[in-house]
Amino acid sequence: MAPWTRLALVPLVAQAVLVSPMPDADPDTVELNRRDAAEGYNSPPFYPTPHSGWESDWTAAYEKAQQVVGNMTLAEKVNLTTGTGFYMGPCVGQTGSALRFGIPNLCLQDSPLGIRNSDHNTAFPAGITVGATFNKNLMYARGRALGEESRGKGVNVQLGPVVCPLGRKPRGGRGWEGFGTDPTLQAFGAAYTIKGMQSTGTIATIKHFIGYEQEMYRMSTVLTKGYSSNIDDRTLHELYLWPFAEGVRAGVGSLMTAYNSINSSAASQNSKLINGILKDELGFQGFVMSDWLGQYAGVASALAGLDMAMPGDGAVPLFGDSYWASELSRSVLNGSVPVGRLNDMVTRIVAAWYKMGQDKDHPLPNFSTNTLDKTGPLYPGALFSPSGIVNQFVNVQANHNVTARAVAREAITLLKNEDDILPLRRNDSLKIFGTDAGANPDGLNSCSDQGCDKGVLTMGWGSGTSRLPYLITPQEAIANITKNAQFYITDSFPSDVTAGANDIAVVFINADSGENYITVEGNPGDRTVAGLYAWHNGDNLVKAAAEKFSNVVVVYHTVGPVIMEEWINLESVKAVLVAHLPGQEAGDSLTDVLFGDYSPSGHMPYTIPRSESDYPASVGLINQPFGQIQDTFTEGLYVDYRYFMKANIAPRYPFGHGLSYTTFNISSPTLTQVTALDSAYPPAAPPNGPTPVYNDAIPAASEVAWSSTKFTRIWRYLYPYLDNPESITASGDYPYPDGYSTTPKPRARAGGGQGGNPALFDVSFSVNIEVKNTGSRRGKAVAQLYVELPSSLGLDTPQLQLRQFEKTKELAPGQSETLTLTVTRKDLSVWDVEVQDWKAPVNGEGVKLWIGNSVADLPIVCTIGEGCSSQ
Structure with missing residues (x-):
């Protein structure tokens, strides 16, 4: 998800594909959507949503939740399922509350590598860096540190880890948020992160479900619909679903759907995926939320298994309307959303809250994602908002810098080391080149959501980032170790540099990418302009250094696969280190390895090709400005090294490759x-246990009537209440989706x-x-x-x-x-x-x-x- 800057891409029309339209949708439009589906790829209906609470690990939490939900009013239930709206609270998203039962507004906050838009927090290495460690203990330790910081800031639900994108598209913008291009590596990364996070009482969120592999055209607009990822059943299970299954097995409390469609059915209302696979086959006990503004319909999404709408707004944020909120209250009263479905939605949310012990002294939010000022509006999305203290500047960093540095250090991957030029000696004569060695000249965190490529690359850009509390640059770290280094923090090779016979040139280059709501140097998230090459003419910088110096070491900070063919075989390029995306400890983690205090132990979490043409054509970026893109995964199971082996293509460096200063x-x-x-x-598995039972009769309309007790209504804030709800009756003629049924299906064989x-x-x-x-x-x-x-x-x-x-x-x-x-x-x-x-x-x-x-x-x-x- 992302903040206000994404609004140019928000869906302005509801999307309804292979699932129920909103009551006022044009049936002809729905049929057109079906005809647009790729031949042979469809998402069959699966209704109703399986009820949760039968899994023994969750029994105690569900028993508590049942006692509470059974006594909630309709307004309280709807409140917990719907976000309060864009900028309507301290967090990037928050639900309404049920204060009679001690349940506050639940705070949902990015990101997978640290608390986004906060203060006094740690900026950990990105997911791709964690994957490169191949270290399960560090995966857990980083997850636990993330959870501790989230809890310390009053976050209820931290929006990570990421296992989709899987990295199918090497130029895709957000592959760096996950752990690598292999489902098993992703699965272990996710499972250990989740266990670490949730051990602290923070609810983790595994995302984005599913097939979200490209940034461009991911969302619906007035001109086009988000692309459809067309995936066959076997590929879905053996690749893309694999890490989600392990995340569910680890007990993850929440899951976020993707923006795109899958087999022409929008992810947030895809009944087969949510009801049939996630909640039935995988036995998911937590709650499912939409990505921010990734909900495209009201009743359809509820029936398909969505449990929480984020941030709550309808097609256009800050208009004060919603697909749910008061409309969900209306849908329950008119019978189009069964009360039993709403009860299950709320029970899943409340059970996760109890499962993580958040009923026991969990802090309220003490920060604002909207400002760094101490005081400010409590609801910035409203034109007129009460003000108060919004930031208490609580320091949650503890000693997490130690974990951050260890992760960044153990991820560093030595690809080449001829003549054992590494490790460097402290008395070596060094010439350091490249802006990637230095600081952002505009200042730390000067680019919103890291939306620029200036200085050392610590993370990609977008909602998967956090502010850096400080940054140790490579320049600073090297200068702290040796006085024999000269720095040329420029991407143009200086003409006046002299190269002595014993000089070693260390060249820093990078390759960046990020989320689609920010375009950096012409790249709209995906690497459209830069391709798989270094940014800022980095390849030329390496070649220029190699022409003048006899010994060149290349340090590469990168979001994913890059092509090195222009210089990798040059005689003077003796060593290459891939430092991935190291976060705040970029410099010290690098010098730990560069000067030999630690031997490198990272391994590549993806393949490095010799040419982009080494990949199958189907994994290229698709650029189609009108109509729904049909992105058919024709390569099937053959992604990354699987494809290279099948096609008998020798990569430059294979998946899993990594050298050391020693031998084993x-x-x-x-x-x-x-x-x-x-x-x-x-x-066959034993039968499922019992699930909570409620009175599923339509409640009294008065439960969602505006209270006679005066309170200040906040304009644009999303409430569950209705004017004159007594006028709403159940008509029984709602146009339900094809295949809709209220009769529970037998449990999936698997x-x-x-x-x-x-x-x-x-x-x-x-x-x-x-x-x-x-x-x-x-x-x-x-x-x-x-x-x-x-x-x-x-x-x-x-x-x-x-x-x-x-x-x-x-x-x-x-x-x-x-x-x-x-x-x-x-x-x-x-x-x-x-x-x-x-x-x-x-x-x-x-x-x-x-x-x-x-x-x-x-x-x-x-x-x-x-x-x-x-x-």
Whole structure:
């Protein structure tokens, strides 16, 4: 989501595709939308919404929620499901309250890497940086620190982590917010982040559900509708749904839908995805919210499973109208939204609030996302607003800079190191080039939501950012270590630079991207102008340095894949470090590695190509200004390294690649069967437990009548109340969507627990390996496990798929550590589109488990039934 600056792109007309239109929608328009769908891709109806509360981990929270919701008025229920409107409170979004029960306005706040538009908070490394660590402990630690800061600021729901975009489009604007281009890496990143965040009492939000891979044309306007991501069932399950399933399995409290459509049905009202897959098959117990202004209809979205509308406004913000709020009250009274659906919506929200212990001394918001002033309007979106203290300047940073620095440091990925030029010595003669080494000349946080590329690149731009409380630049950090460095903070190579025989040139370059509501240097979020090349003529800067200096080190801060072919093979380019997006500790984390206090241990969370043409054409950006874009995922399962392997294309650097200052040996593999795979499909899960039961009769209209007690109404604030609600009657002739039903469907065969059938997550096999530091320096190693599935499954399947990884502790020279890598039934399965269940080779016959340092460097293979060997 994003703030006011996005308003040029807000939907001005309701979108209704393959789901119910609003009562006044033109039926012909709905039929046109259906005809526009890509052939062979549709989103079948799934109604009604499955009720929640049956999962044992949530039983206590749902019991508390049931007691409260059963005594709520209609107004109180609607209040908790609808945002109060754009700029109508201290947070980027807030619901109404139910104060009789101690439930305040719930504060929802960005971002996945820190508290956005706040003060005295930590600006952590971005998700792509976290993925590059391949360190589960750091994933958890960063998540816990994020949760602690959110709670300290009074945030109820923090809007992260991100697992979509998956990074299908290498030039897509927001891939850096997630953990990488592999679903397993994304899944572990999300699960450990969620567990860390929610351990503090903060509700995490996994997003964006689903198929959101491009920034341009993501939303509906008067001219066009948000693009449709057309995804086949198997690809959906095996790639894009995989990390969401693990997030649900981790117990995430909330989920945010995407802006785009999926198979021509808008994400926020796609009944198959929300009701059928998320809430039925995956057993999601939390609540589903829209992205900001990503709700395109009222009744249709409620019936399709949306539980919370954010920020609450209708098609145009700050008009004081809403698809829900008073309109939801009306819809309940006229019978178009069943009371049972509203009860489930509210129960999910209240249960998440109880599950995280927010009924016990959870702070109220003590900051304003709208201003850094101490005092100001309480409701900035209103023309006339009461004022008061809006910022208490509570410092929530604690010692989180330590975690931030550790994440940034362990993510740094050494791609090349000829002649062991790295690490640098403190007495080396250094010449430092590039604005990416320095500070933003306009000042820290001078660009709203980091919407510029000036100075060292610490994060991309958009709603997934936070203000930097301070910034240690590479220039500052290097200067603190050595007096033998000269700095040329320019992107044009100086003509008067002299190069001594022993001089080392360190060249800083970057590649940026972000969210669509900000355009930076002609790039509307996606990298349309810059492509996959360095910004600010960075490639030319490297070449110029390489022409003059015999020893060149390149430091690259980047949001994603970049092309290095113009200079990577130049004789004088001896080393390349990818420092990703390091956040506030950019300088110190880099010098920790650059000067050898720590050995680099990051690994690439995506493939680096030799040319953009190495990718399949279907993953390119689509530019179509009119009509709904049909973005069909014809490459299917073959994204990133999966495609490179299928097409037999050698990348510049493969997925998972990362060098060290030391060397490691992986040996002594031992394969153990843990749980028998004696059937192709998992055994049926136990029946679901009971769910809360309420009186689902339409309540008295008086429950949403304006109170006779005087209170000051705030203009544009969204209330649940109606004038003359007694005049509303249930007509029974509402034009429900095709396939709409109030009869519950049988539980999905693949369901039965959070994330799916619990048997899917039984560990089938484990492999113990010994990792030994065989070099002369201390360091950490990452062991990656890839699965090769047999042809006996009868399906076209990627040759290798990452399914597990572990990172060692820091090993001294000669020191060893035993790592255990496990794979589950699901890890060895494919999605059977006919049976609608996960199918594995019986007894794992024919499965190979490859273990090593990257997808292209796998010295250990274990064949199920035969044992392990070294290649």
